[in-house]
Amino acid sequence: MTEGHPDLAGYREGLAAGELRAQRCEGCARTFWPPRPACPRCGCPDTAWVRLPDTGELFTWTVVAHTRLEGFQEEVPYPVGMISVPEAGIRMIGRIGAPAADLEIGMPVRWGLAESPAGGRQPVWTPVPAARRDR
Structure with missing residues (x-):
């Protein structure tokens, strides 16, 4: 691998x-x-x-409307974001598994593995539900 x-x-x-x-x-x-x-x-x-850590914060995002990446053409449009991982002092770029309309800068996100349209598995970030944010 x-x-x-x-x-x-x-x-x-x-x-x-x-x-x-x-x-x-x-x-x-x-x-x-x-x-x-x-x-x-x-x-x-x-x-x-x-x-x-399993969680970070959404620093910013954009929506991919066109792609030449094999396997991803059927997925457009989809959001890709820059995730801040404050505990590590870094930012990472990753696919977001939620509609762009549901995203807000600064919202907590959690990563998980998902099947990639191109094959294999990839990390995908999803918003942390509001009920879990206070824990």
């Missing part, structure tokens, strides 16, 4: 284990995304993959 770019191997292994992961620098302890061969802050090449 590590085909594709080698920098993403730890990310894909995390998804296979049911975890969302990002890299953390062993030198300065910064968590960063997207993955790189060395820390973007201090240049240290020693990194480790760490599990991220």
Whole structure:
């Protein structure tokens, strides 16, 4: 499950284990995304993959109205968002599994694995229901 770019191997292994992961620098302890061969802050090449929380906040989003990505043509329109993960100090881009009309900047979202229209599984972010936000 590590085909594709080698920098993403730890990310894909995390998804296979049911975890969302990002890299953390062993030198300065910064968590960063997207993955790189060395820390973007201090240049240290020693990194480790760490599990991220299951929730984040919707920083912004857009709606994909046209795509050339195989398997996704039948899915348009669909929202894609930038998710802030405050505990890790990063933002990630991901597909959102809710209508754009239901989205609000700053709303809590939770990721889960879903079948990708292109095959395989991918993380998809969905809004956290209001009843669960206060817990």
